[in-house]
Amino acid sequence: MPIMSIGRSAFGRGRRAALGAGVFAVLAVLAPTAGAAQRPIPETTDDIRRLPIPPVDRSREPVVAIVGGTLIDGRGGRPVANAVVLTQGDRILAAGPAGSVAIPADAARRIDATGLYILPGLIDLHIHFTQQRGADFGKYADSPAGAAIRGVALAEQLVGAGITAVRDVGTVDDVALRIKEAVDRGVVRGPRVLWSGRIIATTGGHGDEVTSTATGRQKPAMGGTTKGYNGPWEWRAAVRHQVRNLADWIKLGAPASKEELAAAIDEAHSLGVPVAIDSYGEYTDWAIEAGVDTLEHPLLMSAGSVALMKKHGTAFVPTIGAFDNLLEGGYPTAGIPTGGFYHTHSRRFVIDQQDHLNKVTEAYRAGVPIGVGTDIPFENDTRYPDAYFRELAYLSQAGMSNADVLASATRVGAEIMRMGDKLGTVEKGKIADILIVGASPLDSLGNLRDVRYVIADGKVVVDGAAR
Incomplete structure (x- = not known):
């Protein structure tokens, strides 16, 4: 079923209802009367958290x-x-x-x-403000401050190309949050930012590797103390910390146990916050069955993954260009050779571009909501904003009509982002x-x-x- 035909579908209604139920469950604790109906909040922040704010008088605005x-x-x-x-x-x-x-x-x-x-305005559902920029990047020491400066430059590139809302799904420290705030306050020019903090991973999982995901180079001091989480209760606690730190989304990384994934997703939803996952193989199916909101990347998907996504209302952000870049030239300035991710424990499979496109085609025909995300991990200064428009072309290659690709980049993207009532x-x-x-x-x-x-x-x- 083409995307344009889903409208404000059961996907949107079901997910909003599930997340809304979580928010109302939290607010019910504060209700003056047990069992009282939750009244709509007249004015809220323009993000996922929907915090109540004083009424805004726009009548004197130009x-x-x-x-x-x-x-x-x-x-x-x-x-x-x-x-x-x-x-x-x-x-x-x-x-x-x-x-x-x-x-x-x-x-x-x-x-x-x-x-x-x-x-x-266009929407990019998968960016990272703190990734590498510049052919001479290796000459300079990195830091959160350096990452923030790179992120501000990327924000300018994005909004200048008409990309007015983005979702950062993995950042260094609180860089993406501070860029979000700077844009909101008019300090810098950029798109509206939703962010998800650090990827929640098991010890040694994707997001806590000791070696670089792309090069296999060991990190200083063998990566230092692990930032991974182990067991369902640690995954719940990790979600709570992210929400406490003002995250709009939760980002999970595979591998993880079925119980860990289910615990994190349940905890996030109970707090009214949606969940994205970077996954592969059986971990993907476990996450879908547990109710994950978006699947990032078509990596090593099983034959039944698309049917599960349709059944459970999971949205799909394929990021086709991120992997085609690896297959067609690599990332020379980062020392990444052509062919795929090498030396990486959580990427022990072949990347096949045609298989990726086939999964997008299958999802599109099944009526799975598809969003636009780029996920360019290196050479941001030269690959943006071109990477966004190339991603649209990949969706076309997968058989989507121009109208449906445009919908993915706007209305459907806003619904996936949980901002369909405000954007798109x-x-x-x-x-x-x-x-x-x-x-x-x-x-x-x-x-x-x-x-x-x-x-x-x-x-x-x-x-x-x-x-």
Whole structure:
């Protein structure tokens, strides 16, 4: 079943209900009357945690009118010619045909989008702000501060390409959190950030290896004290620590026992936080059966994995480009040879690009929600933002239509991210994350590269008029 046909499907409703139940269970402890119904919170933070905040008065914020362009609003309908989109502050006031949307006389700005295409901002569901950048990277000592500087540069690259929301699924210390805060406060330019802290792994598992995942080089002092967790209760405690440290998502790594995976997923869901996993083989199936929310990468998936994903409502973030890069040239500046991951205990299998594409095709035909994620671990300075658009091309190679790839990059991505009520479409009440390009992406996904304007959180961060 094509992705565009799932709409706000049982996937979205079921997952939101499950996570909402976890949040309500926590809040029920604070309820003044036992068994009282949980009332909706009028205003919350614009992230997964949905913390209550005081009411926000946007009535005095300037109104921006985007006029004359063709609107592809992300909801699956036909494009709207000669559209008007109004924003005020960080929210969309209205969107539709020119005759149906009145432009206020005191609008602070009109953006003439005549001949252009207006669509939701793009979403990357799998990045790492703290990865390697630069051909001369090996000359310099690394540190969390250095990683943060690299991350800020990447944030600028992403939002400049129209990628207005990202999910960081593994960071050094709290770097991704601080970039999230800096973007929120307007200190740096970048996309909206959801983050998951450090990967939760067993001792020696993916996320706690003594040797480099890609090169096999041993880490200083043999990796130091393990940061792995062992046994279901340690995995529960690790989840609690991540949530305490303000994580929006939990990221798990295989290998792990069935009991450890189930404990971590159950604990996260009880706290209203979703879970992603970097997995392979039988560990993948165990995680799906335990209710993991997203599967990252199509690595060594079993013949029954896709059917399990469909049954349990698991979303799929294939990151095809990350592995094709290994097969087609490696990462020369990082010393990674062509062919695959070598010397790595948690990657003891052959990487097969055609098999990866076949898994995406199978998942697409089964109606599994598919999101766009890049996961470029090296050479970020030269591979972004091109890696994002190449990932869209891989999804096309797997048989997805342009409309469905665009949906994966916007509405479906927002639903997978658990932000479907705030992001992913251009409609009244949504966050004002808007991309304006020079030609229709429904005709060619390559047209997404022709960025004219980017509005992120209501701010014009790429200004076609100025350029």
